[in-house]
Amino acid sequence: MVPEIPPARGDRIGPGPDAPPIVQGRGLTMRFGTNTVFRDVTFDVRQGEVFVILGGSGCGKSTLLKLLVGLRRPTEGAITVLGEDLIGARGAARRRLLQRFGVMFQLGALFGSMTLLENVRLPLESFTDLPREAVLEIARAKLGMVGLGDATHKLPSEISGGMVKRAAIARAMALDPPLLFLDEPSAGLDPITSAGLDQLILTLARDLGVTFVIVTHELDSILTVADRIIMLDKAARGMIAEGDPRVLRATSTEPTVRAFFNRIAEAA
Amino acid sequence: MSARSLPFSGRLDAAAATRLWDATMRSAAGPVSLDLSAVTYCDGAGAALVLAAERRAAAAGGGAVIGASGDVAAVIALARKGAKAASNPPPVPPTDSVPVAVGRGAFATIHGMGDSIAFLGEAISAVTTSVLRPWTLRWPDMMRHAEEAGTRALPLIAMLGFLFGLILAFQSAIPMRQYGAEIFVANLVAVSVFRELGPLLSAVILAGRSGSAFAAEIGTMKVNEEIDALTTMGLDPFRFLVVPRMLAAIVIMPVLIAVMNISAVAGMSTVMTSLGFSLIAISNQVVAWTTAGDVIGGLAKGLVFGAVVAGIGCARGMRTGAGPRAVGDSATSAVVGGIVSIVVLDGIFAILFFLMGW
Known part of the structure; x- marks a missing residue:
């Protein structure tokens, strides 16, 4: 029996198929020595959607995210982000492109010697000529937006894992980028905190029109936030599914996709 | 049955x-x-x-x-x-034969040297840019590192310098006395400390205290993906992390050496006065037999030693692998690499100074 499809995405309606692509991956292949992690991965992320890259452990989804944010170069393939060639961009052009999107890392990656406010101020002070008062105002507002308005002067070591991730989202949003990449936002969080983070993502997507590219394997989060997914598979060394996760859950005939969405354990 | x-x-x-x-x-x-x-x-x-x-x-x-x-x-x-x-473990990959292992080791060494040269080039470029355009430097970070590497090291430097001067003077006074040349202990200690031991010991202390701290701090940031975060924010990790530390070490080293020199002379003077020499006699001896070249040469070496110790610490930190053990390995490697490099460089300086007639 197909499980009931949960109410998805709050009161938000994702973009239609005609929305312009904001991220494009074409023929992406990644090898480490003789080990092929994935090959020929091709997809579009449409403007305004919450796009999830999912798959089991070791399938290469975090590696794919590293390619999309410019931390690694693919062995083969092309990546276009916000209309620009990410792989070909060099020097100042590359720095400008990097400033146009935000990234939240799996562990938050807040700078441990800085308070939350200083963490959020950093990109504003580094890349804008805003007066100090404006920088402070914006940084406080970003932290308030993620529910950390009363923790601005705390160090990352003084707050919980969920708060670290919220602060990391606030820092990633400091320059109001139209595109945010999140690596495993729910990993290591309790279900309530995780659900709160999902709601935050939906709110930001709905109210600010931010496009999200999220790497996760948390089924509840995927079904709650995702407009579209691509699924990578370790055995296939590539992409095995693309589409609306609720539709895939109900209709996919691909055994790995069905096993993932219906939480069927791999045969021991 | x-x-x-x-x-x-x-x-x-x-x-x-x-x-x-x-x-x-x-x-x-x-x-x-x-x-x-x-x-x-x-x-x-x-x-x-x-x-x-x-x-x-x-x-x-x-x-x-x-x-x-x-x-x-x-x-x-x-x-x-x-x-x-x-009972069905995956097959163990075959062990490399000796020639293959030697080849891999040589390749890794050459690759590592290439990385070091690339790091040196990037570091020199970033430091030069910051010196030429000081408004791009992160001054608060540099001052913080200068305080940690310098001000907080001063008591240790002063104590070790004093003891070193004292021990050197005691040890040399015994044979010198046999020739009635005890007054020349002042020359011996002053010249050896100003030219060699002051810069060398200060740099070793910098490598032990700050080189390892730089490697551990940057290594932990690497493990926690903070360096990746800097990169994806469009911030240059070199400008953000390496330049303030290198400049702090370069600026602070002459100060550490000066304190080491003064403390060593004070230690030596303590021994000399106990042997019956007046402070005036000791002072005259030091001033008459040491040159500005001795002092300036030592301080100049310190600038290079500071850059090398901080550069190696930062390089090891930036190359940290995954996990807490990798951070420890980076810190150890920063200290060992720093000390070895200092001693090698000191030898090169000794030859250079000899050729220059200093």
């Missing part, structure tokens, strides 16, 4: 397995069956005992496990499944 039965009873847990292991293995050396009908409880250790006995008995033509109740049978079945999986 029916197989002899080896009966077990009661709780088959870790304590029972420990107690029964040797006796069971001896008893299972023949064609026996293992009777578990009286076993009330079995854990992982008990299951291991049963499976080991089963294998041993099977080799002698026995080994049937009989009479296990539901829970006991389930634990043994699970353990058997695990043992079967563990």
